[in-house]
Amino acid sequence: MDTRVLNYFLTVAKTGNVTKAANKLHITQPTLSRQISDLEKQLNITLFDRTNRHLRLTKAGTFFKKRAELILELVSQTEKDIHTQESELSGIIRIGCVESSASTWLMKIIKKMNHHFPNVQFDIYTANGDDLKEKLDQNSLDLALLLEPIEAKKYNYLPLPIHDTWGIITTKDDELSKKKAITTDDLSQIPLAISARSLVRNELAQLLDLNINKLKIIATHNLASNPLQLVKAHMTYLLGIDGILTLHHDPDLTFIPLIPKTTTSHIIAWKKNTYLSPLTKKFLKLISDELNQK
Template sequence: METRVLKYFLMVAETNNITEAARRLHLTQPTLSRQIQDLEREVGVPLFDRQSHQLHLNAAGVLFKQRAKTILELFEHAKQELVSSQDEITGVINLGCVESSVGPWLMDQVASFQAHHPAVKINLYDGDGDSLRSQLDAGLLDLAVLIEPVEAAKYNFLTLPVKEAWGVIMSKTVPEAKLKAIDQATLSKLPLTIGRRPIVRDDLAENIKLKRTDLNVKVTVNLPSVSKALLLTGRYYHLGIEGVYKQFHDDRLIFVPLVPATVSGHLLIWKKQQVLSTATTAFLQTITGSKKF
């Protein structure tokens, strides 16, 4: 199967019309029809439901569309990684980062790196830890910055010099907003929103000497920003890091730390047994000095 055929398939999936897709691809309609039919024979199932002059993806086609996009993204990434010259480092780094206080620090590293390697392009992605790990595992990211802990058996990692205090983000109108800190007894009574990443929730629960079942979790979120409207009602409290509170930039909210004080660090991770591109290796060296990877 050639990558151009995947591009043909995606164009037909976008237009739902062979004639229009052929026009955009500068092909004849019979040629494109034959290419799609050959693709369906190769994968072993029909990918479209055909009605008159219209084609619509069936269930198999929807799944194949997702995989085709991933294949083409990986192919383009591989081509970019292989681009190099004797005079300078080139290529692309796909870098993921959680929403936290680590963002400004990481952007300083990106700016410093590109000042020395201007031919390297960096694609930045934000998300929660689970989505970033999935992209890393699929090869769509080269590196990702997560809140610790991570699954040490799967990833290499660097510890970054940015720490986060854990606490509760809430409306200033609720009684708990007057507290200097939130203890275990108070926390166990609050209707909480919390991030969905299980390993972080388990580590936090252990640190504050509470079982996950002791917490009154009402809503789990992938990105904390979506829970802001809930917090402003005064009926929900977000158990999270101070960096999230700072990103809200909303004077109607307040961050109250946990007691005993609970702090987590950040880790820059990449897959074990992964062959790093020249650009990615250079970026890691920017952060750590001359260490080899």
């Protein structure tokens, strides 16, 4: 399948109009229409709903759009990786990162890599573990900094000696801020914002012997930055790790650990049975050396 045609298709999908897309691509409208028609025949599907003047993707077209974007991204990354092998070490490392204290550590490693190899660039993507693992599976990321637990059968990984503690984040003027620790009974009596990840919830439930269904959950989230605003508005408490405040330091907020003490560890993961560029291998070597020194 010609990547040029994939680019034609994505341009039409973005503009919703063949004429506008043709102008943007600097080709004629009949040529572009013929290329899209040939693509549909090749795939034996209808990519666009042509019932009105503005082209809309069909269900099959929406699916194909995601795959076309992934294919072009992989082609582009492959070209960059080949260039990396044939010239001075340069290129892009695509790193996914959760919000935790370990991300601060990772940024220091990135700084070291930049010091040794100033031509290297970093594409840093912040998200929760589910999103990061999906992008690893799609080869949209080279590496990901994740909180445990993960499905170890799918990934290679390096364990990191960095641990975050679970607890609640609240305002310093809140009544609970005077407590040294939060019990499971406390959790069942207060409104909470909690991670949307079922894997995290199940892990907490098991460690704390806690019935998640009995909690008063006001909001779920994939990243903690916005729910922290609900905490500041005295609407809810954030059930999360202390590393969140390490990243989003706010003098009005405080962290109270859970009792019994509950911690989580970190890993650097990459997909099994996948090609690692020399650049990514060099970065992993830097991480490994740093861990061995400690």
